[in-house]
Amino acid sequence: MRVVTDEASDRLSENVGFRRSFEAFYASELKAVVGLAYVLSGSRAGAEDLAQEGFLAAYREWDRISGYDDAGAWVRRVVANRAVSGFRRARVETRALIRLASDRHVVPEFPAESEELWQEVRRLPTRQKQTIALRYLDRRSIADIARILECSENTAKTHLKRAQRTLSKRLGYTEEDL
C-alpha cells in the first residue's frame, strides 16, 4: 500500500497550485502575446513558437514572476526582444517549419492594408516598433511600455513620437493628420 505523508501531500498541493496558476496565466495571455510576436517578427509560422519561448522562460521563473503585479509585462519583454533578434527568429522559424505539418498554428493572413502597415512598422528601429506594437496592438499605457522596455517614460514617449512621425511620412500623411 502506498502511504502519502502529510509532507508529500502538501508538496503535491503546492505543485498543483503552481501549475494551475501558470495555466490560467498562459490561457489568458497567450493569444495577445502571439499577436505581439507576429507583429514584431513578421513570421506567421514562428509567432506562436516565439510566444511559447516567452512562456517557457516565464514557467521557469514562475515562482518569482507569479508574484508580479503584471506578469504579462515580463513575458512581453522577453518576446518583444526575442522577436526582433534575427538569429532567434531564424531558428524559431526553422523549428516551426519542421514541426508544422498543417497550417493549424500559423497566424492567418490579414487584409492587405493591415499587412502593409505592419510591414512598415517592422522597418522602424527596434525600440520604436516595439513601442508601436505595445501601444496599439497591446493597448499598453506609456508607463507600461516603459516598464516592459526597461526605459523611462520620457524615452518611451520619444520612441512613440518618432515612430509615429516616421510612419506618417512613409505612409504619405501630412502634419495635420498627426
Add this chain to the structure above:
Amino acid sequence: MTLLEDRLEQASQDVRRGVDRMQVRSATSITSRHRRQRGILIASAVSAVVLAFVGVGSLTGGPGTELAGEPTTPTTVPSSTPTTGSGGREDVLQTPNAALWAESFVVWVDWLGYEADEVEFWETATSVLAGGSVTATVEDKDGHMFLLADFQSFAEGEHLDDPDWQMEVAGSTTPGVDTGEGALFRAETADGAVRVSLVTDVGLITIEVGSTDRSLIPDVEMVEPVALEMGRIARDLVGNNEDGKYTTTTAVFEATEPTDGDWIQLASDLWIARVEEESGLRTVSRLWIKTDTYAPTPAPSTDTRTAVARAGESDLIILVVEVPDQPLPRQVTVRWSDGESETGDLVPSSEAGIGIVRLAWREGVELVDVVEAP
C-alpha cells in the same frame, strides 16, 4: 484620433481577430517542454569520454570520436601539421577568440532552453588546442548533456573547392550541401548522436549533440542552423584577427584569462558574463546577450563595469554591473560634445546584478563621457 492612429487601431484589430481564430497549443506544451529539456540525459561514461577527449583530443587535433562507448565516424582533420608560422592562423587561436567562440555557443544552448547559469565550460574546453582547434563543450548541472562546437581553422590556401576533399575533411561518405556559408554535411552516429559539419573557406565547424535517450536528441534539421550560425561567427573571428583588433566597447576584455568573479564583456555584441571557477571548472553565469542590432560605440565609460552601446538607430544603452562593495548607482549621466548632458534612471534588469539605462541617441554630436551618479 489621427488618421495614422485610426489605421493602427484597425490593423491591430485585424491581428487580434486573426489570432483569435488560430488554434494554439495548451499550457501542457510548456510544462512538458520544460521537463523534456531538463530531462536530457547522457551517461556519465560519456562525460568521462568527453573529458578525456578535451584533454587528449587536443593533442590529436580531432574532435571527440566516441560517445557512450560506440565508435562514431571520426572527423578527418584537414591537416594536423603544427599551426605555427601559417599566416594568420596563430591569431585565430588567441584566447579572446576561444572565449568568443565559447560564448557564442551559449546562444545556442540558451535557445535550446537552458539557462546560462546551467552551463558549465570545462576549463580546458575553451583553451587553445593544437591543430587549430577551438572547442567548446558544455553539460548541464546534472552532468547528463553533451554538446560540442569545434572549429578547426584552415591555414591560408588549405581550403579547396574540390567536393572529394571536402568530404574527406568532414569525414563524410556523401557529398555536402552547398550553403552560403560552405558545404554542409550531416551524420547520425550509431548511438544516435547528431553531428553536423560545415566546411567553409576559413575552417571546419563541427556541432554535435548527444544524449542517452535518443528520443530527446534534436533532429539534425535543428542542428544545421546552429552550424551555419557558428560558421558565420568563425568567419567573424578570423576577420577580427585580420583587422588586428577587437571591437570591444570599453576594452573590459583585456584580460585574456578571466578569473573567479570577473565580469567580462565581449566584442561584436553586448554580452556580459560573470565567470566563476571552482575546482578547475569555469562557470559562466548571468550571461547577458543583446541582439545583433546593438552596435558598440567608442564612448568612454567611468570604469570597467559600465558598458555603453548604441542600439539600433535611436537608442543609447548603458549597462552597469554590480560588483562587490560597489552597488548599482541610481542614475547615470551622459555628456555630449555640444555641452549637453542627460541623466537617466537605472532600471534593474531581469538579470540580477545588472542595471540598464536607456536614453535617446543623438546624431551629429559625440558622446564624451558616461558617469555614474553618486
